[in-house]
Each structure stands twice: as structure tokens, then as C-alpha cells.
Amino acid sequence: MRTAFYISDGTALTSEAFGHAMLSLFPMKFKHRTLPFIDSAEKATRCCQQINAAASEDGEKPLIFHTFVNTEIKHIINQSQGISYDFLDHYVEPMEAELGIKAQPKTNRTHGIHQDYNFRIDAVNYTLDNDDGVSTKEYGQADIILIGASRTGKTPTCLYLALQYGIKAANYPITEDDLDNLQLSYDLKMHRHKLFGLTIDVERLQSIRQERRANSRYASLEQCQLEINQIEHLFRQEAIPFLNSTHASVEELAAKIMDEAKLERHRY
Amino acid sequence: MRTAFYISDGTALTSEAFGHAMLSLFPMKFKHRTLPFIDSAEKATRCCQQINAAASEDGEKPLIFHTFVNTEIKHIINQSQGISYDFLDHYVEPMEAELGIKAQPKTNRTHGIHQDYNFRIDAVNYTLDNDDGVSTKEYGQADIILIGASRTGKTPTCLYLALQYGIKAANYPITEDDLDNLQLSYDLKMHRHKLFGLTIDVERLQSIRQERRANSRYASLEQCQLEINQIEHLFRQEAIPFLNSTHASVEELAAKIMDEAKLERHRY
Structure with a gap:
């Protein structure tokens, strides 16, 4: 059975939501691993080791659902033996064009404390x-x-x-x-x-x-x-x-x- | 202020999670409207009217975060005056290639009742x-x-x-x-x-x-x-x-x- 990883520098709730929606399209079973709060190169390197270990164990490439603001961390994760699906990647440029401003990504902004x-x-x-x-x-x-x-x-x-x-x-x-x-x-x-x-x-x-x-x-x-x-x-x-x-x-x-x-x- | 619509044939929780993650990249304020359980052409047509009304009122094109299995509904929504961001679209093909099977989308599978x-x-x-x-x-x-x-x-x-x-x-x-x-x-x-x-x-x-x-x-x-x-x-x-x-x-x-x-x- 293939492993799906949900990785984030925050709670990983959005990565999980995106990944579950994607996987629900396919009539297959997966093992699920969530790795939240990956906010340093060191932690990202440990993630890679876990992904590569799953790849060896499963004999199949793990699927990785993530989005990272920090390009160093993203780069490390993308060098693992898993297949990365970055759920914001495709949309940032068209949305910048539509809104007429540049994206200003900040770490872990989605599930923090807001006014509400x-x-x-x-x-x-x-x-x-x-x-x-x-x-x-x-x-x-x-x-x-x-x-x-x-x-x-x-x-x-x-x-x-x-x-x-x-x-x-x-x-x-x-x-x-x-x-x-x-x-x-x-x-x-x-x-x-x-x-x-x-x-x-x-x-x-x-x-x-x-x-x-x-x-x-x-x-x-x-x-x-x-x-x-x-x-x-x-x-x-x-x-x-x-x-x-x-x-x-x-x-x-x-x-x-x-x-x-x-x-x-x-x-x- | 521009309006963001979160639309789904189910709870719209995933559309909301995706849309919020996208919008958190931009230092702008938006009005938010969630339209869940849009599961018929008739309801989709009413959504379009709401989207078009927001477009007139705001003087700017609404942003629409959605994903629809039903192509008729998707087609109707995409004919509105809003800009559609379908958060699964880009990923289905590459994932089909990786998994070696075709996606079999089912309506509202993400937040229904599972074994758990x-x-x-x-x-x-x-x-x-x-x-x-x-x-x-x-x-x-x-x-x-x-x-x-x-x-x-x-x-x-x-x-x-x-x-x-x-x-x-x-x-x-x-x-x-x-x-x-x-x-x-x-x-x-x-x-x-x-x-x-x-x-x-x-x-x-x-x-x-x-x-x-x-x-x-x-x-x-x-x-x-x-x-x-x-x-x-x-x-x-x-x-x-x-x-x-x-x-x-x-x-x-x-x-x-x-x-x-x-x-x-x-x-x-």
C-alpha cells in the first residue's frame, strides 16, 4: 500500500483537506502520515528520511501533499523520493494577475489566531x-x-x-x-x-x-x-x-x- | 471590496480551506460567501445569479473556489462573471498517470460518514x-x-x-x-x-x-x-x-x- 504524506509548516489541516479530496477520487487504499510544524531545514531533512523510508518499505513512491512558503524547505522536500503535489503552486500566478498585487506568503497563516x-x-x-x-x-x-x-x-x-x-x-x-x-x-x-x-x-x-x-x-x-x-x-x-x-x-x-x-x- | 465564493456540492469545507489558504497569501480584505450543497443545475444557476450580483455590486470580478464532479454544474458556474479556481483540476491528470488508474469522482465524498x-x-x-x-x-x-x-x-x-x-x-x-x-x-x-x-x-x-x-x-x-x-x-x-x-x-x-x-x- 502506498503512503500519503501531508506536510506543512503549520497544522497541516489544509494539506490534509486537499490531499483527502484528491485521494477520494481514486478507489484505492493508502496509508496516511501527517507531518505538521515542519519549519526548519533540519526538520525537512528528517521528513525526507521518513518519505524515503516509506518508499523503500512500500516499494512505491509516496504521494506528498504540501505547500511551503519557505523555498529552502520546499526544495528539500522535493528532493525526496516522493511525488509532490503543491496545492497552491498553480494558482498563485493567475491570482496575482487577477488581483494586480504580488502574493506575500507568510508562514502558517491559515490556522492561527484571527480576530474571530x-x-x-x-x-x-x-x-x-x-x-x-x-x-x-x-x-x-x-x-x-x-x-x-x-x-x-x-x-x-x-x-x-x-x-x-x-x-x-x-x-x-x-x-x-x-x-x-x-x-x-x-x-x-x-x-x-x-x-x-x-x-x-x-x-x-x-x-x-x-x-x-x-x-x-x-x-x-x-x-x-x-x-x-x-x-x-x-x-x-x-x-x-x-x-x-x-x-x-x-x-x-x-x-x-x-x-x-x-x-x-x-x-x- | 471583492467577494470570494466557496461553492461545493457538499459541505464546502474543502473549498473554504483551499480558498482561505490562497487568499491568506494576499494582503487584501475580501467579503466571503459560502454556497454549499449545490447539487443541481437549478441551484447552480441561482449561484451564478448571486455571483453576477456581487460582480455588479463590487464593481470587481468575484473569485470562486470550487471543485465539481458534475460537469454540467461546473459548466454553469464557469459561465458566471466570476473567476473560477478549481482546486483539483490541475492535479487529476498527473495523479492518474502516477497511480495508473482513472479517477472515479463521486459526489460529496470528502466529508460524509466514513468508517471512522x-x-x-x-x-x-x-x-x-x-x-x-x-x-x-x-x-x-x-x-x-x-x-x-x-x-x-x-x-x-x-x-x-x-x-x-x-x-x-x-x-x-x-x-x-x-x-x-x-x-x-x-x-x-x-x-x-x-x-x-x-x-x-x-x-x-x-x-x-x-x-x-x-x-x-x-x-x-x-x-x-x-x-x-x-x-x-x-x-x-x-x-x-x-x-x-x-x-x-x-x-x-x-x-x-x-x-x-x-x-x-x-x-x-
């Missing part, structure tokens, strides 16, 4: 303080409030919204108490323009709940079915937008919610 | 269950345990480790009780090979604590100084690796911890 940074940390703190319906007092500050049955993916989605986009995302689990009268509680009604629902296929919900509390009423197919039916009915009755989380990753759920609820990114 | 997915959600649940020292019983399952004074960035870093890399990251705040005898507690000693420290500049810590509990002893410069001195002393005495979070984003802290603690990614 405190905003994101505040959003994470908000989301943790307003997880799982523990409190509804701060819903006035929420950008969005996810609601749905227990174990439909509300918490991870909220955390992703906070970390990736700086969104203050509260979440509220709809329980049997709420379902008794099939209405939104007063606290939720007050903020109904911020509500967004999550639902899930009943079989999937049962299997997740079974892992948490095996053989409980909570994890029974009957109970899951009842809750999902009633909650989806509530979403429709109250015209609350909702998504099914069964086949969606947190990235997809978060991006869809951003899009459908027209939330503004605080991440740039 | 449950692993990441499990890691998020673990991290929440083991946040802020609430319990030390499950430290046996931890991949890493972050320790440090209150408000040094442990929780957001743990959540990022869990969401991005599928790492089970517990965290434990070192408090005055722990500092009294300047030793690691028994629970931490038991897992000392998993410990990783976070510290922070005293002035920064004071300002963060001041926002949480204004004018408390907890937020006093004296108290912050005392805690940081003693905790850094403890890290050195016990040979616990540690990082200073003052000028680092959660992405950087997480990537550095992955690297220094040689943690294995569960994300591919």
Missing part, C-alpha cells in the same frame, strides 16, 4: 453551558437552538457549529414530559424562530440507545418509534425546519443547518 | 463525560489527559481533538488543592504517560478569568501568577510535556499535541 478567535471560544463555552437543556435562561443569546429526541446527534453538531463557525448553539432534548401535551414548552416558543430540529431513523436510534442503556425502555424499538413519530409530528405542526441525522456526518449537519437557517459565519 | 465516524462521536461523548475533572474513573480509556490551571484552553482543545481526530481527550483542572502539596494526585500519577500540560501567560489568564468572575480572588493577577508558577514548576519537575496556549488557536494546540504526544489519527 475569541468569538469561537465564547461560542464553545456558550454551547457547553447550554447543552442538553440544562438551562434555557440564555436562549436570548443563542444563534440557534437544536431540538429533538435524546441521541439524535444534537450535542456533537452544536459543538461543531461552535468550533468551526463560531455559532452559539444551544440544544434541548424533547422528552416524554414535552410529548405529553404535544406542544412546545414556553421557553422554546419564546425563541421559535431559532429552533431547528434533528430526527433520525428509528432503527438507528434504537441501536445508539441500546449502547448507552441496554435493554431499557428508553432503548426499546417501541419507545424510539413513539418519540420519533410524535416529535416529527411536532416539527411539522409547528413548521420547524428539521434534518435527519442518520446518514449525515456532523460536518454535513452543521453545514446544512448554517445554510438552511441562514446563519452567518464568524470564522473568517 | 462512530469513533469520532464516541470520542466527543468521552470528552464531554470526562471534562473538567468531573470523573477520573475512565482515564484508562483516555488517549490523552490535558492538565493545567482553570481557563488555559483545555476544554476547547479536547473537543477539537475529539471532533477532528477522534481522540478521547479527558481534562483535569489543577486547583489549589492539588497545589498545596505540589504533587500529582494519585489518579493522575496512575496515568502519567498520558498527561499533557497547558499553560498560558499570566496577563492573558487574568483577563480571561476577569471576564468570567470579575474582581474575584480567582481573577487576581497575584493568584494567576501563583498558579501558573507552581503548575509550570510541577510540569518540569514531573517531566510532563506542555504547551503555552496564549498565542495558539485550538487547531494549532490540537495539531501540536497530536504531534508531540505521537497520537494516532482516527480520522481517515
Whole structure:
């Protein structure tokens, strides 16, 4: 199996994103190695040794996804036995021509601390303080409030919204108490323009709940079915937008919610 | 100000990562618009209208960062008044030649649900269950345990480790009780090979604590100084690796911890 290297003078998150997008086009398996914070000739030389060792071991040339501002480091990496794919190379010149200014590359600028940074940390703190319906007092500050049955993916989605986009995302689990009268509680009604629902296929919900509390009423197919039916009915009755989380990753759920609820990114 | 569009048939996370990396090379400001889930000719046509509207409003051609598997959608987007930068285009052919197979593009493959997915959600649940020292019983399952004074960035870093890399990251705040005898507690000693420290500049810590509990002893410069001195002393005495979070984003802290603690990614 061939090895793919993701190399950067910073976190390597962009190299990983680019490399994964490229490799996903090919129906092959790869070994993956990320080498972040390669910011000196010495470290670059050690990278080369790792790349060359992988080349010998695999009997195939490793693929290298990188971009380096520092030409000395780039030169060292390019002398390894791997095949380099520099994901900015091709675009710098045409973009310089279009923008009418020269590129001024700086080291590790992509994932450092920007102005928006405190905003994101505040959003994470908000989301943790307003997880799982523990409190509804701060819903006035929420950008969005996810609601749905227990174990439909509300918490991870909220955390992703906070970390990736700086969104203050509260979440509220709809329980049997709420379902008794099939209405939104007063606290939720007050903020109904911020509500967004999550639902899930009943079989999937049962299997997740079974892992948490095996053989409980909570994890029974009957109970899951009842809750999902009633909650989806509530979403429709109250015209609350909702998504099914069964086949969606947190990235997809978060991006869809951003899009459908027209939330503004605080991440740039 | 020129507008940058990030467009995709999926989450647009990769388009954003690529576009941000490109634009960070240029000392200019841009407006940013993300248009995810553009998976039909109709939606692509609406994108074009938005791009053309931005062109008129800005008086300058928008920049478009995208990649599309569907050639019809790509064609529609490329007919807008924006300048398209397709971040995979240049690389597909050389990579096909190197790998000896044809690319088989599939829609939205990058950020969907992979095998690793449950692993990441499990890691998020673990991290929440083991946040802020609430319990030390499950430290046996931890991949890493972050320790440090209150408000040094442990929780957001743990959540990022869990969401991005599928790492089970517990965290434990070192408090005055722990500092009294300047030793690691028994629970931490038991897992000392998993410990990783976070510290922070005293002035920064004071300002963060001041926002949480204004004018408390907890937020006093004296108290912050005392805690940081003693905790850094403890890290050195016990040979616990540690990082200073003052000028680092959660992405950087997480990537550095992955690297220094040689943690294995569960994300591919």
C-alpha cells in the first residue's frame, strides 16, 4: 500500500483537506502520515528520511501533499523520493494577475489566531453551558437552538457549529414530559424562530440507545418509534425546519443547518 | 471590496480551506460567501445569479473556489462573471498517470460518514463525560489527559481533538488543592504517560478569568501568577510535556499535541 504524506509548516489541516479530496477520487487504499510544524531545514531533512523510508518499505513512491512558503524547505522536500503535489503552486500566478498585487506568503497563516478567535471560544463555552437543556435562561443569546429526541446527534453538531463557525448553539432534548401535551414548552416558543430540529431513523436510534442503556425502555424499538413519530409530528405542526441525522456526518449537519437557517459565519 | 465564493456540492469545507489558504497569501480584505450543497443545475444557476450580483455590486470580478464532479454544474458556474479556481483540476491528470488508474469522482465524498465516524462521536461523548475533572474513573480509556490551571484552553482543545481526530481527550483542572502539596494526585500519577500540560501567560489568564468572575480572588493577577508558577514548576519537575496556549488557536494546540504526544489519527 502506498503512503500519503501531508506536510506543512503549520497544522497541516489544509494539506490534509486537499490531499483527502484528491485521494477520494481514486478507489484505492493508502496509508496516511501527517507531518505538521515542519519549519526548519533540519526538520525537512528528517521528513525526507521518513518519505524515503516509506518508499523503500512500500516499494512505491509516496504521494506528498504540501505547500511551503519557505523555498529552502520546499526544495528539500522535493528532493525526496516522493511525488509532490503543491496545492497552491498553480494558482498563485493567475491570482496575482487577477488581483494586480504580488502574493506575500507568510508562514502558517491559515490556522492561527484571527480576530474571530475569541468569538469561537465564547461560542464553545456558550454551547457547553447550554447543552442538553440544562438551562434555557440564555436562549436570548443563542444563534440557534437544536431540538429533538435524546441521541439524535444534537450535542456533537452544536459543538461543531461552535468550533468551526463560531455559532452559539444551544440544544434541548424533547422528552416524554414535552410529548405529553404535544406542544412546545414556553421557553422554546419564546425563541421559535431559532429552533431547528434533528430526527433520525428509528432503527438507528434504537441501536445508539441500546449502547448507552441496554435493554431499557428508553432503548426499546417501541419507545424510539413513539418519540420519533410524535416529535416529527411536532416539527411539522409547528413548521420547524428539521434534518435527519442518520446518514449525515456532523460536518454535513452543521453545514446544512448554517445554510438552511441562514446563519452567518464568524470564522473568517 | 471583492467577494470570494466557496461553492461545493457538499459541505464546502474543502473549498473554504483551499480558498482561505490562497487568499491568506494576499494582503487584501475580501467579503466571503459560502454556497454549499449545490447539487443541481437549478441551484447552480441561482449561484451564478448571486455571483453576477456581487460582480455588479463590487464593481470587481468575484473569485470562486470550487471543485465539481458534475460537469454540467461546473459548466454553469464557469459561465458566471466570476473567476473560477478549481482546486483539483490541475492535479487529476498527473495523479492518474502516477497511480495508473482513472479517477472515479463521486459526489460529496470528502466529508460524509466514513468508517471512522462512530469513533469520532464516541470520542466527543468521552470528552464531554470526562471534562473538567468531573470523573477520573475512565482515564484508562483516555488517549490523552490535558492538565493545567482553570481557563488555559483545555476544554476547547479536547473537543477539537475529539471532533477532528477522534481522540478521547479527558481534562483535569489543577486547583489549589492539588497545589498545596505540589504533587500529582494519585489518579493522575496512575496515568502519567498520558498527561499533557497547558499553560498560558499570566496577563492573558487574568483577563480571561476577569471576564468570567470579575474582581474575584480567582481573577487576581497575584493568584494567576501563583498558579501558573507552581503548575509550570510541577510540569518540569514531573517531566510532563506542555504547551503555552496564549498565542495558539485550538487547531494549532490540537495539531501540536497530536504531534508531540505521537497520537494516532482516527480520522481517515
